[in-house]
Amino acid sequence: MSMETRDAEAYDVAVVGGGAAGVAAAIGAARLGARTLLLEHMGFLGGAATARNVLTYCGLFTLGETTKQAVRGVAGNVLDGLRRLNAVTGPVRHRGVFVVFDPEAVKLTLDRLCTAAGVDVFLHSFVSEAEREGDAITSINFDDHGGRHGIRAKAWVDASGDCDLATFAGASVRYGNHGHVNLGTLGTRYGGIPASVEIDAERFKQAVDQARAAGRPLTKDVSLFARLPISGDVCCYLVSVDYDPRDVRSLSKAEAEGRVQAYEYLDILRTMPGCERAYLVSTGPEFGTRESRHINAVEQLKWQDVRAGRERSDTVALGAWGVEWHDRTTFESTFEAPPGGAAYSIPLDCLRSRDTANLFAAGRTADGDQQAGASLRVMGTSFATGQAAGVAAALFANDGTVDVRKVQSALRNQDAVLDPRDMLEVRRATTLFRA
Ligand SMILES: Cc1cc2nc3c(=O)[nH]c(=O)nc-3n(C[C@H](O)[C@H](O)[C@H](O)COP(=O)(O)OP(=O)(O)OC[C@H]3O[C@@H](n4cnc5c(N)ncnc54)[C@H](O)[C@@H]3O)c2cc1C
16 A cells, blocks of 8 residues: 555545536435545536536437437436536527536536535545555545645545546456447637627538648538637537547647647638638637547347337436447548437446446446447436446445446435436427538
8 A cells, every 4th residue: 555545535436527518427326324525636527518628518418309308316406506507598499408508607607516515625626546455446636836745545436537546446348348448539619700690511611621732731521610608609519639538648648739720710710701700719628539438237228129229127317318429530520319309228337447346437447349339428328327426336335336227216315317217308309500
């Protein structure tokens, strides 16, 4: 045991990463009475929603003709908090069904929910080491401006997106799926576009293609242009680079190249009618990694089972988004909705490490094959897998076992949706944006 961990503070549950998955995990665990710590290396919670300009929550609603809410629980509390701040629009329909939000309101709302649940939140804390004894993680070290500190816990949730905790603890992980890894994109936010202006996606695509033919460094030519509540700014997901998030040289190069592209896209945007005075409000601030490592879990969710509509008795979360794949070579994207636009089951075993008994996966780290992973990774579903992982971790911390019936019962008490028949219909989603 290292110097830092010998006298380390002890928790029941420690969650690494404060994105949608980590926040839901920490709140889910704390609401069961577990002494819970949430560690996040940024200065705010939210993950991609606040650190990557990903300003559209997908996966909360089914994609069929009738829009139903597939994720409640902590996600429902977040939506309520955003509505109170007039900081969310939707649900709206574009390739899928989603809500658009203001990221500053997300930061405040998540702070409030964690405080109310009694979660200890350590911001500016980067988890950099983990120790294990046998098949269990015993402690981690994190770094801040005070140096290195240790934490002990009985159960752990890796919601880091990159499986940092699992990797440092020597748990079984893999990068992508069989050599396939979803492309990364730097979310950008543009201002100065009057509310009355709708960006013509076809015209934008033509302008990008022409500029590319002229040798300008542009990658994607199609994106959602989502109009944000409060500011009226427009966010889009165009700037893309093929990089490896585990390699600081590769990632640093991507960040620099991404900023060049963000200004190139601004030039294109300014050629669109009504957008002449557009300006760049922000990039990221971090590059958006869609896929990195996954925990090798007791079971891997297979998209062929989703396609077959396989029913499960061990469901702990519902997925509702489609297989959204962004190709690293062509920069093109494809989308396959779940059959009938219905919700599908995510079993508990996809969140349980196969070789580390007290480690649970949540959000991007959860185990799905190439297609299933490209669906369950979205933030709406990450809230659901996060809450399930947090509840499972709290129960494990209590008695050292994982009983799916107990996990399901605790989740239902926290208003999580585990059965599609319990989904509530929402008012018809309106089409607000063109592709
Ligand atoms: C360009 C782009 C567009 C997308 N579009 C959408 C969309 O429209 N809608 C949607 O719902 N999803 C979208 N996604 C997917 C979605 O953003 C992610 O899959 C989702 O954020 C996953 O949630 P998470 O909580 O697992 O991870 P993240 O949101 O990535 O959060 C992980 C957190 O862990 C922290 N962390 C990482 N390592 C450490 C460490 N060692 N110590 C401490 N903290 C650490 C990070 O700082 C981060 O806050 C998009 C993704 C990208 C990149």
